[in-house]
Amino acid sequence: MKPFAPRLFACAALAASALTLTACGENLGKGQQLNVVSGHVVMGATPDRPAVGYFRVEGGPVPVELVAVTSDLAQRVEMHESVRENGMMTMKPLLRAAVPEKGELVFKQGGKHLMIWGINGAAVRAGKLPMAFVFTNNANERILFDMVIKPAEGAAGGEAAMDHGAMDHAADKVAPDAAKK
């Protein structure tokens, strides 16, 4: 148990300085608040293609659900999930995503992601898209976060390279090769 000693000592020092106990031992993370901690948007390869958004949310003291992500500077934003079924990539609209207590929710390439249509040109030029994340706690708490906008990736850019235009809400199955046309 030797390795723990220095840490306990550091905690005692923190407590003594009357700052906060939240960084100490088993209390680690207890003071963590629900928050969007990172996120970015990858533009579509052409203007008619949707952009894709990825981000990370840290959970707070109680479990909540993310029920929507919106932006005043985009025509439409949807939550999707990519799943592979029988060798085919299936894109399914996602209505809610759980954020575990003190856990995290990650939207990343190849998994849950945002599809964003019609991003305002001024936002693209500014290089960031202000978004609102809506959660189930506190009568739909909204957390605002500016997503950094990145240019389109190459042909192997995951969701960004997939043809979401053909999906159009219907969760159509998209063959992996269809993205390369």
Ligand SMILES: [Cu+2]
């Ligand atoms: Cu999608």
